[in-house]
Amino acid sequence: MDHGLKIANWNVHGINARARRTAIRSLIDTTDASVVCLQETKMELVYSSVVLEMLGSEFDDYVYLPAIGTRGGILLAWKSTVVSISDPEFTAHTLSAKVCTPGGTPWWITVVYGPQTDADKIAFLQELREVRAACPGPWLLCGDFNLIYRDGDKNNSNLNRRMIGRFRRVLNDLALKEIYLNGRRYTWSNGQSPPTLVHLDRFFCTTDWEESHAECHLRCLASVVSDHSPLLLDCSPVPASHRRFRFEEFWLRLDGFHDTVTAAWNSPHQLELEDGG
Template identity: 45%
Template sequence: MSEQPVNFLSWNVRGLNCPDRRATVNETIAASSCHIVCLQETKLELVDQFTASFLGGSRLRNFAQRPASGTRGGMLMLWDDRVVDVTDITTTTFCLSAMVQVRASGSRFKITSVYGPTLSSLKEAFFTDLASQKPPSGELWLALGDFNQIYRARDKNKRNVNRRRINRFRSTLHECDLKEIHLQNRRFTWSNERNSPTLCKLDSFFCNAEWDLQFSTHILHALSSSLSDHCPLLLADDRGPRRPRSFKFENFWTSLPGFSDVVANAWNEHTHHTDPFRILHHKLQHTGAKLLRWSKGLFSKAKIMHHAALLVILHLDMAQDSRHLSVEELELRSRLKRRVIALAVLERARKKQCARISNLKEGDA
């Protein structure tokens, strides 16, 4: 088992050309506490450092890409270089692969991000490309992404399936010694979002036996489909992300109404300590806690609305796996998807305001 939990996020985002869509992707990545992110269908011919930093935030600072052809296709991989080292990056027609080494444990494995073709004429070339990525015997391998192909008839809610192609895909997976990592909370990962939708499980995580033994505590969950017709897939250690909490004073607090009153009331509260150092420690700790609660009350409403919208979308996605959504439910989901983008933009604007150049200079000083 790996000593350091490494969490993975895979998502067909249906394009990153729009700043509002990039803001929504950024919020999803930030909320997932993942260390490696693989995005498919970026529709970007070139991803620069600024765009990658916008998407990955301060944690996921490094990236690799397979450029889109015009506005078609494109893949992007982001990672946290404090947790993993990523080397030997290679790209093929349908794959973006790299070697990953976990810093804490030294565990090493190959990761392959996949964006399969939609055209039937390219399926055979895709299967051949995937098979060519198989690492040497004994090496750990994780393959993930939008395969644009089911490998079981039950992975589609309608009966018009191409069984010959299903068998060919299963044969390729067998040739690669890959087995599926079970998705816990969804049957399907893609919807054409019509009134009587076609639902398919096009997005998957596959691994070989060696990877499964090394990372045996990982569990795969689907997140809210948010802005895309594909839902993000999060493969995370079942112990949950390790997120140390520490107090951080925000410079912009001092310009907000009520700040002085919060500090004065907290600082002047009675303490039973008599030692001057303990008194000072108590006052600082108590004032910090009061400021955090005050700040959370000011800025949490947009976050609550954002996560509530994502939760409702996820439940509607799950309901759609087993029944047709009503007209009202479809309209609600459509409205919520638009709201998610708006709330993500609002949160991004707040973060941008918190990171003005003047504040950076004050911090440097």
Template identity: 45%
Template sequence: IASFLGGHNLKNFVQRPATATRGGILLLWDESVVDVKDVCIGTFFLSCKVTIVSSTTTFKLTTVYGPTRSNLKDAFFQELISEKPPPGSKWLVIGDFNQIYRAQDKNKPNVNRSRIVRFRNALNLCELKEIHLQNRKFTWSNEQTNPTLSKLDSFFCNEDWDLDFGTHILHALSSSLLDHCPLLLANDKGPQRSKPFRFENFWIKMPGFKKVVQGAWSANSGHSDPYLNLFHKLTEVGKKLRKWSRTMFAHSKVQIHMALELILRLDVAQDLRPLSTSEREL
């Protein structure tokens, strides 16, 4: 499951198992980019020591899944305080807190102000400040006609982390089929993505697939060495399939990206006003 979610780069993972449908945390990473050690799993969190391979910069990462039940909130706040690292340490805290620390982080006035104050006090004791979300006010919707919107998902850091990673930018992505919107934290250059060849299982069901493979495989490689001949054939099949897939699926991929962009724009609009009936149906 981790491999399916993370792809071929994020081969390493640790998890805090879910209870029914809640509380699960999955942390995946690329071992060529970061080294992860000293994993600690608590009731509401998963913490570890992260070292960036290229620079040997080290920081503590804590990812949380806050409780939804009111009687567990204070235990969650205390557990967060207990994870505060020693002075001089860099600390990044992320996740679904299931709690706001400002009344403005909800689009309706029915907020528990006492609990907001207790959460804000916990953040102050941890010396954490929020990383500003660039393009959204809220990250969660109950998806009703007149929706309740809240900013339940956040990224917090201490001053040491903020000074060391000065070019970070936090963006919300399209909510797509989720009630939460995914958040992407990257530097100002954005994430670096390689473009490896990926074979899609559904290709074999598409018209023209066998013809492309047969044509590429039967082409003369010009090699007498069986190993070089095999390598050439596999490479040629990959090239032809990549070209064929761009032609076959380019339009559908454009449509998917357009749909996600439209959903994101409706997400942003919903932060500011109720959506019309036609917008909700769309």
């Protein structure tokens, strides 16, 4: 278990302005995060001086996926005194690397910044399948997906149900479980009145990653410099009362699932009542 490991994820809408980097630094300083995942950096080249100014001297190592001009871009930065991150892998819309902490089991992290057009989104979903093939074992997937997989992830009925179905199928095929987001239903707003609100920023994980981080806790942070909410994942144990049970559709396809449910359903249960009440 990765005691004390915290991961901050944020679509920052650009790090190419000093005022924005200062605002990012202010927020990151309050999180005690050891790993920072930023999307939409809007920078083709990310220099160490920029990372130093934006995150502080403790974040002494990083890798990045360059923006195309001022479009896109992903940055993964970390404190090497706390965590070791290596073996970076890149696709058009993802950045993956292997994570190791002292005494912990190695696992993969993939940071995504999903595209805007439907054609690119279809290609992006195929990328996720290819990334999984290249990153075996425990896997954590986070970022701005620019996709939703449930009607309730948006506050109006303007939905692309075909794309919702495609995203849901990929999640099921890859056996990914969403980490429950505490404190907020949506992570992006268009800032209009009335606003369109969407849950675009997420953390997913595989079952073996969850088994090693069963009590992790994900929450939103406040932001005034981006239309996306920053997310903070605390991998340390928290009281069990924070856990939420969620049924995952892919369980239905696991070997022995129906036999296990049938056996549990038919097993005898004794209810002990106090004072005969």
